[in-house]
Amino acid sequence: MEEIVVGIDVGTTKICTLVGRVEDAQTVRILGVGLEPSDGIRKGMIVDLAAASQAIKRSVEKAERTSGLEITTALVSLAGAHVSSVNSRGAAGVPGGIVDAFDLARALEQAQAVAIPHDREIIHVIQRGISVDGQEGIKTPIGMHGFKLEVETHIITAATATIDNLRQCVSSAGVNVQQFVLNPLASAEVVLTEEERQMGVAVCDIGGGTTDLAIYVDGNVWHTMVLAVGGNHITQDVAHGLRLPLAQAEEVKKQQGYAIRSEIGAEEYFTIRPFGEDRDTRINRQDLAHIIEARVDETFRLIYQEIKRSGYDGLLPAGVVLTGGTAALPGIKTVASEILGMPVRTAQPENLTGLIDKLNSPSYSTSVGLLRWALTMHEHEAPIIGGKKRRKSKGDGNLNMDTLKNLFRRILP
Secondary structure, eight states, X not given: OOOEEEEEEEOSSEEEEEEEEEOSSSOEEEEEEEEEEOOSEETTEESOHHHHHHHHHHHHHHHHHHHTOOOOEEEEEEOSTTOEEEEEEEEEEOTTSBOOHHHHHHHHHHHTOSOOOTTEEEEEEEEEEEEEXXXXXXXXXXXXXXXXXXXXXXXXXXXXXXXXXXXXHHHTTTOEEEEEEXXXXXXXXXXXXXXXXXXXXXXEEEOSSOEEEEEEEXXXXXXXXXXXXOHHHHHHHHHHXXXXXXXHHHHHHHHHOOSOGGGSOTTOEEEEOOTTOSSOEEEEHHHHHHHHHHHHHHHHHHHHHHHHHHTOGGGOTTOEEEESGGGGSTTHXXXXXXXXXXXXXXXXXXXXXXXXXXXXXXXXXXXHHHHHHHHTHHHHBOOOSSOSSSOOOGGGGSOOHHHHHHHHHHHOO
């Protein structure tokens, strides 16, 4: 039976529901698309529950109509400055001298025994590395001889109230949340090559309200961060500088915008009608580019500071991969390369078939990435033991057979 997967990308500027059918390991056929302008969402967070619920519901209904399928569960994207992460190690003795699933489960349980505030929820537990008796770089420890097993994990948490609000909005559309997926991790599924992941690379998803960063080293996630700046800040600057309504400023940015003032000819003009004027005004494109360049420059300086703060800036020979809607801004790649001092490329979803007319754009990397994440969920994450994420019975944290079956499925390749 062919697998059907659904992703709902809840962004600051748009909500995109995709229904896909898995055709092979590399290809997803898009069966349904539901695009809807966002409402009630600011900087990745719900600020108007009713408006956001209605926008998500309309997006889901459009995807159901175009696919002819009823949507009951979906993976949902997550962003916002409330997201934070920590690296943690867990160790377990190996009584039998040969590593088995119980040993791995105990090591993972130890790694997750970090102090998480009561108002935060674990979203992802991602393995960074496994060692047996100090030997690093082990992929699959089951069956190996040794006496001490250590697991290093990257734990991503989010504000519980924010998660509950988003879950409620999606539920009001009649959809259960299968899993929340951090934006840059979803985007990485479609924009990064395996070689880049192994060498060391940062994926930078610049959306409308947030810029989401994930650093990959040795094939694994080593650092994640969400910055509360994005393309909407550029639009606001244009609106303020040229005295335009936000909707018109967004159109001007898309049609005339450029991120480098010096590359625009002095004689290039376009016409607009600012607030309070009764006739069109000619605007020099250099003036527009000057406004945009200042904000783009500031954004990448913030990204540079974050990469430096992570301590992994010297481990990124593959550089930075830009995606998200703002990555389509002409000239942005050059500015990024100059400020970050490393190779930069822009990327968008590829290997798609079906209803893909609008999806070949960096704007839809997270949306398509959710479908890819659904295909390979077992490769990414250790099970979350103890269950702040899934609210079940109090016995949910016990190492029972269900947990071990889940562990085998997710850990083994």
